[in-house]
Amino acid sequence: MQEFGRSGAVALGLVTGLDSDLLAIVALSLQVSLSAVAMAALIGLPLGAAAAVGRFPGRRPLIVLLNAFMGLPPVVVGLVIYLLLSRAGPLGHLGILFTPAAMILAQTVLIVPIIAALSRQVIEDAWVEYGEQLRSLGSGPARSGFTLLWDTRFSLLTVILAGLGRASAEVGAVMIVGGNIDGVTRVMTTTIALETSKGDLPLALALGIVLITLVFALNASAYLIKEAVQRRHG
Amino acid sequence: MALKHCVHTRIGAAAAAVIAAPGWSADRFITVASTTSTEQSGLFRHLLPVFEKKSGIQVRVVALGTGQALDMARRGDADVVFVHDPAAEEKFVAGGYGLRRNEVMYNDFILVGPKSDPAKVAGGRDIVAALRAIQAAKAPFVSRGDKSGTHAAELRLWKLAGVDPVSGRGNWYRETGSGMGPALNTASSLNAYLLADRGTWLAFKNRGDLRIAVEGDRRLFNQYGIILVNPARHAHVKQAAGQQFIDWVVSSEGQRAIADYRIGGEQLFFPNAAAR
Numbered sequence: 001m002q003e004f005g006r007s008g009a010v011a012l013g014l015v016t017g018l019d020s021d022l023l024a025i026v027a028l029s030l031q032v033s034l035s036a037v038a039m040a041a042l043i044g045l046p047l048g049a050a051a052a053v054g055r056f057p058g059r060r061p062l063i064v065l066l067n068a069f070m071g072l073p074p075v076v077v078g079l080v081i082y083l084l085l086s087r088a089g090p091l092g093h094l095g096i097l098f099t100p101a102a103m104i105l106a107q108t109v110l111i112v113p114i115i116a117a118l119s120r121q122v123i124e125d126a127w128v129e130y131g132e133q134l135r136s137l138g139s140g141p142a143r144s145g146f147t148l149l150w151d152t153r154f155s156l157l158t159v160i161l162a163g164l165g166r167a168s169a170e171v172g173a174v175m176i177v178g179g180n181i182d183g184v185t186r187v188m189t190t191t192i193a194l195e196t197s198k199g200d201l202p203l204a205l206a207l208g209i210v211l212i213t214l215v216f217a218l219n220a221s222a223y224l225i226k227e228a229v230q231r232r233h234g
Numbered sequence: 235m236a237l238k239h240c241v242h243t244r245i246g247a248a249a250a251a252v253i254a255a256p257g258w259s260a261d262r263f264i265t266v267a268s269t270t271s272t273e274q275s276g277l278f279r280h281l282l283p284v285f286e287k288k289s290g291i292q293v294r295v296v297a298l299g300t301g302q303a304l305d306m307a308r309r310g311d312a313d314v315v316f317v318h319d320p321a322a323e324e325k326f327v328a329g330g331y332g333l334r335r336n337e338v339m340y341n342d343f344i345l346v347g348p349k350s351d352p353a354k355v356a357g358g359r360d361i362v363a364a365l366r367a368i369q370a371a372k373a374p375f376v377s378r379g380d381k382s383g384t385h386a387a388e389l390r391l392w393k394l395a396g397v398d399p400v401s402g403r404g405n406w407y408r409e410t411g412s413g414m415g416p417a418l419n420t421a422s423s424l425n426a427y428l429l430a431d432r433g434t435w436l437a438f439k440n441r442g443d444l445r446i447a448v449e450g451d452r453r454l455f456n457q458y459g460i461i462l463v464n465p466a467r468h469a470h471v472k473q474a475a476g477q478q479f480i481d482w483v484v485s486s487e488g489q490r491a492i493a494d495y496r497i498g499g500e501q502l503f504f505p506n507a508a509a510r
Contacts, residue, residue: 087311179265181295182278197413
């Protein structure tokens with residue numbers, strides 16, 4: 001138990017001391033995970049809506065696939081992206097292996113199924129409730145999809161937060177495609193893994209406390225914004 | 235504390251990352267595939283700022299096991315490899331993946347074990363005899379099992395001892411498939427023996443009951459080499475900047491910087507580029 005106390009003290013020191021290395025790592029973590037969540041939302045939400053209200057061949061296999069891919073192992077996604085972006089791979093000419101761009105790409109692949117599968121469920125439930133009404137108003141599937149996306153936006157916020165949780169917590173994919181390069185691709189989770197490797201467990205745990213606090217703060221602000229908006233618009 | 239150095243460049247790098255995630259064309263940099271021992275021992279944190287300040291070339295280190303680092307370079311994902319498995323390095327060069335191999339520095343491997351010393355090997359100098367004793371006592375032994383330079387050295391030593399450790403797998407011989415640090419963490423909690431490089435050991439903080447059991451055998455010699463990836467095979471390799479880094483590492487200035495790196499007054503790496 002002594003370790004937890006020591007880690008708490010180290011974490012407090014890191015945060016209050018505004019350690020500039022730590023700030024840079026936190027900034028990069030946020031940049032990578034928030035970019036990935038934004039991209040995944042742009043792809044996943046329309047995809048989820050289409051799978052919910054659309055009637056097209058292959059829809060049911062698509063739903064099963066999205067559900068299954070919520071559990072994609074980060075280390076496998078990292079490996080696949082690594083092989084694609086490697087100089088010997090098909091996208092090697094881009095030269096983006098071991099850059100934040102590669103990390104954003106890997107995390108986007110990880111989160112799209114989560115956002116698409118969960119939003120599909122949310123929108124389908126709303127579709128059951130309001131489908132008839134929308135159809136009677138003459139809405140086609142595309143129009144209905146967008147209407148329902150808007151109507152369920154508060155539930156979808158939780159979906160997006162689930163995606164953010166996955167992104168900020170994973171280490172396997174960003175370690176492989178980012179390379180954990182000091183000052184370039186080192187983020188919170190890879191730093192924690194490295195400090196654990198060095199046997200500096202109090203520092204590693206302290207960084208973990210900082211990361212969890214950060215994720216908590218992000219979720220709290222999302223919740224407060226949602227509350228405020230809901231109150232204003234009833 | 236590890237997180238304390240080079241303040242402005244780091245913030246600058248983070249800012250640049252925020253603004254220009256894809257591309258990264260602005261800065262001059264090279265990518266070096268290296269080993270966990272050079273990174274986790276803190277050598278690079280000591281060495282690279284000196285070179286970066288002098289040359290204006292940023293050195294980006296991806297730290298892996300030697301086997302994986304060479305594989306990464308074979309795929310063209312690094313400009314320079316800086317590793318410690320001479321046999322594998324020579325094979326790499328002979329295969330046309332790298333240009334000349336330069337020796338840089340050495341230190342030694344050590345056999346680390348628990349204070350209780352169930353195999354009664356502590357204080358010895360004969361690593362081969364010690365390994366035989368560990369097998370005879372069926373004392374827990376943690377292996378890297380990750381095709382790293384240290385793993386290759388360990389397998390060579392078992393062979394010299396005439397022991398097939400794989401026969402003890404699942405029993406006293408534990409292959410962890412992990413880096414030096416994680417393997418040390420495992421050994422520390424299992425109170426097991428393991429072969430470690432001295433650099434990582436000196437920098438390692440979670441030792442628990444582990445002590446150095448055997449050291450000083452000349453068969454525990456650990457040579458590091460540096461190689462430029464062959465630009466004829468991968469046209470994008472930054473030959474000029476990569477060679478500049480190699481030239482500096484083997485220069486008297488680079489060699490002195492390596493010799494200057496100490497933890498608790500103890501020197502971790504001994505430069506020997508000039509010796510050859």
